[in-house]
Amino acid sequence: MKFNEFMSALDGNIKNVYLLFGAENFFIDKAREKIFSRLGVDKSIELVTIDCNSKPAVGDIISAIDSSPFFGSRNVVLIKNAAFFSADKKIERLESILRDMQPTNFVIFTARTADKRRKLYKIIEKVGAVLEADPLRPWEIDDWLNQKLSSLGKNMRGEARRHFNERIGVLPEISLWYLENELDKIALNVTGREITAEDLRRNMLSPPEVSNFALTDAIDERKPSKAIFLLKTQARDISKLPLVTTLLVNHVRRLLRAKFFMAQGITGRKLGEPLEMNPYIAQKVGETSRSYRESLLTESIIELADADFQLKTGRAGVESLERIIIKLCNR
Numbered sequence: 170m171k172f173n174e175f176m177s178a179l180d181g182n183i184k185n186v187y188l189l190f191g192a193e194n195f196f197i198d199k200a201r202e203k204i205f206s207r208l209g210v211d212k213s214i215e216l217v218t219i220d221c222n223s224k225p226a227v228g229d230i231i232s233a234i235d236s237s238p239f240f241g242s243r244n245v246v247l248i249k250n251a252a253f254f255s256a257d258k259k260i261e262r263l264e265s266i267l268r269d270m271q272p273t274n275f276v277i278f279t280a281r282t283a284d285k286r287r288k289l290y291k292i293i294e295k296v297g298a299v300l301e302a303d304p305l306r307p308w309e310i311d312d313w314l315n316q317k318l319s320s321l322g323k324n325m326r327g328e329a330r331r332h333f334n335e336r337i338g339v340l341p342e343i344s345l346w347y348l349e350n351e352l353d354k355i356a357l358n359v360t361g362r363e364i365t366a367e368d369l370r371r372n373m374l375s376p377p378e379v380s381n382f383a384l385t386d387a388i389d390e391r392k393p394s395k396a397i398f399l400l401k402t403q404a405r406d407i408s409k410l411p412l413v414t415t416l417l418v419n420h421v422r423r424l425l426r427a428k429f430f431m432a433q434g435i436t437g438r439k440l441g442e443p444l445e446m447n448p449y450i451a452q453k454v455g456e457t458s459r460s461y462r463e464s465l466l467t468e469s470i471i472e473l474a475d476a477d478f479q480l481k482t483g484r485a486g487v488e489s490l491e492r493i494i495i496k497l498c499n500r
Contacts, residue, residue, distance in 0.1 A: 170298065170299060170300060170301065171300075171301060172193075172196045172199075172200070172300065172302065175298065176199070176200065176203060178298060179200070179203050179204065179207055183204070183207050183275075184275075184296070184297040184298050185270040185272070185274060185276070185296070185297060186267050186270060186275075186276055186278075186296055186297030186298075187200075187204060187275075187276070187277045187278065187293075187297050187298055187300070188254070188277075188278045188279075188280065188283060188293045188294075188297070188299045188300070189201060189277065189278070189279045189280075189300045189302060190254065190278075190280040190281065190282060190283040190299070190301065190302065191281075191282075191300070191301055191302030191303050192281065192302065192303065192304050193304045193305070193345060194302075194346065195302075195344075195345035195346050195349065196300065196302035196345070197279055197300070198346075200300050200302070201247070201277060201279070204275075204277055205245075208245060208275060210243070210245050214240040215238070215240070215242070215243055215244065215245050216245045216246075216247065217233050217244070217246045217247070218246075218247045218249065219233060219247070219248050219249065220249045220250055221248065221249060221250045221251050221252055222249070222250045227253070227260060227262075227263065230248060230263070231262055231263050231266060233246045234246050234248075234263075234266055234267075234270075234274065234276045235266050235271070236274075237271065237273070237274075238273050238274075242273065243274070243275060244271075244273060244274045244275070245274075245275045245276075245277075246274075246275070246276045247276075247277050248276060248277070248279070249279050250279065250280065250281070251278045251279065251280045252280070253289065254278070254280045254283035254284060254287060254289060254290055260289065263289070264288060264289055264292055267289070267292050267293060267296060267297075270296070278293070283299075304343065305343050305345065306343070306445060308441045308442070308445065308446050308447045308448055308450075308451070310337060310343060310348075310447065313345065314348075317348075317349065317352055318352070318364075321352065321353070321356040322356075322362060323356055323359065323362055323363070324362050324363050324364065325364045326363070328365070328366045329363075329364055329365050329366045329368070329369060331366075331449060332366040332369050332370070333369060334447050334450060335382065335450065336369070336373065336382070337447070351372075351373050354372060354373075355368055355369065355372045355373060358371075358372050382416075383399055384396055384399040384400060384403070384413070384417075384494075385416065385417070385420040387399060388420075388494060388497050388498055389460075391460075391498050391499070391500070392498065393494065393495050393498035393499065396494050396498055397491055397494065397495070400413065400487065400490060400494060401487065404487040410480055410487065411477070411480070411481065413490065414473060414476060414480065414490065415477075417473055417490070417493070417494075418470065418473045418474070418477075421466050421469050421470055421473065422470065423444060423446070423454050424457065424458040424466055425458075425463065425466045425467070425470070426443070426444060427440060427444060427451070427454045427455045427457075427458040428458045428461070428463055428466075430443045430444070430455075431455055431458070436455060437455065438451065438452045440452060440454070440455045460500065461497075461500055462500065465496070465497070465500055469493055469496070469497060472492075472493050472496075473490075473493060476489040476490055
């Protein structure tokens, strides 16, 4: 189950076995805490936590899951970083216990990955419930954002929503914990219900990818002086140059892909899905791509690859990126 479906299911009958797996820790943490809440767990006497990163014996894990409660009314075991959902191990005893759990016993497994073909996974899916905690992509954020704003009693519309989308639209993946913390902080500093674009600029920290977004924006707007200034600002920390090069390559590649899909008749916000971007940002990329020649974009990809090699081997400095940026701005 995906996150919203899983959380809704927790409002019904509680299961004795849960598997929470995936790369988005925000979903896993929220689901785990809701399970604890639904069970009314007294963490001081009813909860046993085992971290598989410390390589406990499978027998110790089985013993913890199958033990009768000593002090509380239930025995709850949290097995973190469980590797046996993807490793090739024989764990028949564990499979047997999970099929027929004691009614007072509950176990929650968390894992980075899980092989759905394995018997253990299928048993948990049958007798318990499974959360697939996949990261949200920028184009999938609206539902989560609306729910978060509603919980804060805030609105974000018009220019503010566009500004927010621009900030996160360049990220390949989103850290929901980052966004949750930033939105909580913004809400504390906004007295009314409406969060404005200025509130976001004043209160929201920018990860490096978002700071670099201003550079690609300046290139698209044909502002070479601004673009070079932003590049030199980033170049003050030489360790950031590979990130700048990667961002430029990704931006040029997106423009090329936008031109390709638009030639197939896919335009506007419909570009969001094939470009794997927030629909608003995808529409903007599509419109911007019209001002670039395909040959210029193709040449720039090759030149950026060469500049990246020259920078990493110490054969060139920031000027290798300056030439490419000026060429793109003067298109």
